[in-house]
Amino acid sequence: MKDPKKLPLYQALFFIFLSIFAVSGTCHLVLKAYIHSKQDKVSRSDFYLTHIIQTGPNRDDLKSDLLAELLGLSVTNPTSIFRFDSKLAEQKLSKVSFIKKAKIKLVYPNTVYIDYEMRKPLAMLYDFENIAFDEEGVTFPFYPYYTPKKLPEVYLGLSQDSLNLGDVVPEDKLRIVSEILTATEPLKASKDFFLTWLDVAKVFEKSLGQREVVACVESRKAEFQHYLRLSATNYLQDFGNYLQLNSEQSEDMTQFMQLSSSKLKMIDLRINRTAIIKDPS
Secondary structure (H helix, E strand, O other): OOOOOOOOHHHHHHHHHHHHHHHHHHHHHHHHHHHHHHHHHHHOHHHEOOEEEEEOOOOOOOOHHHHHHHHOOOOOOOOEHHHOOHHHHHHHHHOOOOEEEEEEEEEOOOEEEEEEEEOOOOEEEOOOOOEEEOOOOEEEEOOOOOOOOOOOEEEOOOOOOOOOOOOEOOHHHHHHHHHHHHHOHHHHHOOOEEEEEEEOOOOOOOOHHHOOEEEEEEEOOOOOEEEEEEOOOOHHHHHHHHHHHHHHHOOOHHHOOOOOOOOEEEEEOOOOOOOEEEOOO
16 A cells, blocks of 8 residues: 655655755855855955054064065055965065064955064174174075164175075084174173174184184274184183283273284284284284
């Protein structure tokens, strides 16, 4: 005996296909409406990215026009906020040698927030023009991205084709430079003296007799220049001896070693507890 409530197979199949058609049609209409709405938003000028707001420790150190250029944003070829990839933009900024880190956030309808930190110059690289490096040894251009300031110049003895922007200076020489610059902190407390130049090119020479570190200390009033020859192994102790010799000579460091009319003096401190002072002339 047949169940009166049971549909014949052909009717069941008909209703199944009808349901599938109705659902797929509805999905198609919804998807089409969504795509049309998104395309409409993308093409609307009020969603074009037109504002950049800088945040972070170096806020406004870089011009917004430069950041826009680095991110590929242009007034003549505007980008919709719906087509801007924040993660890709962060990757672009992270590849810029003078930017240490960056985070990007979009704020509707047309604003990019950029939170970034620039690398802090430790010294200028004498081997190349307009190249600085930070405490991590990463190299980057100084001008026009930083405010002009007096930084020590460091000569590493590098060839012109041995380094590209963003590369790291040799770690062994960076360690020596960092240690000596730290040792010069007492000079920063003085208003009269500063370290202007540091040469570590020969610190690892094969000949022990040629190994040395050379540092130049100058008076801010250009009253003298002291070129210090330091040993390649005891450079910190040698520099400490120089600072001690300064303090023992006079309370006023500008009167130190006024032995002749020459402003330039070579002071060899490589022999323990000995300072050989010479006038280069």
